[in-house]
Amino acid sequence: MDRWRTIIEPFRIKSVEPFRMTSADERQGRLEDAGYNLFNLHSDDVLIDLLTDSGTGAMSSEQWAGIQRGDESYAGSPSWYRFLEAVLELFPFRHVIPTHQGRAAERILFAVAGGPGKVVPSNTLFDTTRANVEFTGAEGVDVVIPEGRRPSALHPFKGNVDLEALERLIAEVGAERIPLVMVTVTNNSGGGQPVSMENLRAIRAICDRYGLPLFLDACRFAENAWFIKQREDGYADRAIPDIVREMASLADGMTMSAKKDALVNIGGWLALNDDRWAEQARNLLILTEGFPTYGGLAGRDLEAIAQGLREVVQEDYLRYRIRSTAYLGDALAAAGVPVVQPIGGHAVYVDAAALLPHIPPLEYPGQSLAVTLYREGGIRGCEIGSVMFGRHPDGSESPAAMELVRLAIPRRVYTQSHIDYVIEVVRSVAEGAAELRGMRIVAQPPTLRHFTARFEPLST
Numbered sequence: 001m002d003r004w005r006t007i008i009e010p011f012r013i014k015s016v017e018p019f020r021m022t023s024a025d026e027r028q029g030r031l032e033d034a035g036y037n038l039f040n041l042h043s044d045d046v047l048i049d050l051l052t053d054s055g056t057g058a059m060s061s062e063q064w065a066g067i068q069r070g071d072e073s074y075a076g077s078p079s080w081y082r083f084l085e086a087v088l089e090l091f092p093f094r095h096v097i098p099t100h101q102g103r104a105a106e107r108i109l110f111a112v113a114g115g116p117g118k119v120v121p122s123n124t125l126f127d128t129t130r131a132n133v134e135f136t137g138a139e140g141v142d143v144v145i146p147e148g149r150r151p152s153a154l155h156p157f158k159g160n161v162d163l164e165a166l167e168r169l170i171a172e173v174g175a176e177r178i179p180l181v182m183v184t185v186t187n188n189s190g191g192g193q194p195v196s197m198e199n200l201r202a203i204r205a206i207c208d209r210y211g212l213p214l215f216l217d218a219c220r221f222a223e224n225a226w227f228i229k230q231r232e233d234g235y236a237d238r239a240i241p242d243i244v245r246e247m248a249s250l251a252d253g254m255t256m257s258a259k260k261d262a263l264v265n266i267g268g269w270l271a272l273n274d275d276r277w278a279e280q281a282r283n284l285l286i287l288t289e290g291f292p293t294y295g296g297l298a299g300r301d302l303e304a305i306a307q308g309l310r311e312v313v314q315e316d317y318l319r320y321r322i323r324s325t326a327y328l329g330d331a332l333a334a335a336g337v338p339v340v341q342p343i344g345g346h347a348v349y350v351d352a353a354a355l356l357p358h359i360p361p362l363e364y365p366g367q368s369l370a371v372t373l374y375r376e377g378g379i380r381g382c383e384i385g386s387v388m389f390g391r392h393p394d395g396s397e398s399p400a401a402m403e404l405v406r407l408a409i410p411r412r413v414y415t416q417s418h419i420d421y422v423i424e425v426v427r428s429v430a431e432g433a434a435e436l437r438g439m440r441i442v443a444q445p446p447t448l449r450h451f452t453a454r455f456e457p458l459s460t
């Protein structure tokens with residue numbers, strides 16, 4: 001490896017998807033039509049779509065070949081067995097239950113394990129995971145290390161669980177009320193930050209002491225393994241699949257959204273060791289997802305996942321993937337744009353509260369920044385701040401802990417020149433930050449308002 005050379009995209013492009021150039025004036029019109037909510041845009045009107053890295057990746061020619069090979073037999077298809085083999089290669093749990101995406105696996109897991117009075121500790125539960133925990137009447141409690149809540153705090157494994165806080169929580173609520181501990185790798189809501197093997201081992205030891213199962217929300221497992229290889233003592237010479245298997249060996253089960261680190265557009269699974277839970281989960285699966293050898297998926301989807309799992313653990317891919325996220329983050333930081341540090345695996349999070357200190361949290365600095373990035377450059381990011389988290393069930397409002405705009409990077413989709421363009425747009429918007437104004441909400445639903453609320457820019 002020639003260390004001084006540019007880390008290039010480790011692929012050539014065989015099929016392209018043209019997008020239409022738009023002008024700032026045209027985009028202003030689209031914003032007005034959309035009520036300044038970027039979820040309401042037609043994606044045809046977006047140039048660089050960084051709304052999510054979920055299901056937005058490009059598949060390889062081998063994955064498309066798998067799509068052709070897909071066998072659509074209702075039960076026991078060879079595609080199912082190829083999927084199963086690829087999952088077990090990395091995650092050798094006793095039971096693997098395919099689902100149409102991650103939240104379906106969460107829904108089934110917590111239907112079995114959750115319920116009123118139960119408490120689910122986690123570094124940080126992702127929104128859908130928390131919603132599925134709460135839907136059963138259980139409560140989710142985040143116990144990430146304090147650095148994980150501070151955008152500028154440097155820590156190599158900012159997704160780690162605060163072990164003392166976890167023990168305190170178990171002592172407080174009682175182990176019998178805790179059906180499982182869930183660790184999100186990487187920690188999406190905390191900035192795509194990894195969890196160390198040492199931390200996973202220590203969580204395992206705590207779980208063993210209290211007889212608790214440990215589950216991974218493993219959406220970005222390969223990116224997490226790459227960070228372990230780079231940053232944790234003793235892992236530099238270990239192969240990525242080995243590191244993944246070690247992560248899995250510390251857990252009793254996992255939920256997975258294949259839309260992330262299985263490099264596909266749809267899919268997921270639940271895997272676990274417990275026979276009784278697995279039986280209940282399969283019965284629920286049949287009720288809403290499908291027969292246990294396809295879940296909510298077509299045979300062709302299972303083939304694409306099997307191949308994606310082989311590609312995602314390749315070091316050339318991961319080196320490029322993590323480097324290209326850092327390339328965007330480092331360039332923004334060098335230009336003085338405040339971003340969550342260190343740069344995470346799948347996204348760069350701009351700290352809108354630090355960039356726009358003149359906009360109060362309840363005038364939504366993150367929304368203002370996200371809207372301006374779209375108007376000025378056709379870039380669609382996602383506000384993660386007081387629009388998303390500021391409203392409470394009783395209708396009251398208070399500022400979220402952070403005001404961030406997430407620029408999530410789809411896998412194998414954009415080239416370095418696309419990212420250079422993003423850097424130029426963010427820099428020029430940041431230079432004019434003092435001109436940006438807040439926003440107000442003119443219409444909103446009672447829950448999950450960020451998807452459908454309508455906004456108006458404030459003039460002063």
Ligand code: F0G
Binds near residue numbers: 052053054101102
């Ligand atoms: N867990 C994590 C950590 C996630 O990031 C997601 C999805 C899910 C579970 C749910 O998976 O979408 O397949 O049902 N995250 C996407 C995002 C939506 O944009 O971060 P799903």
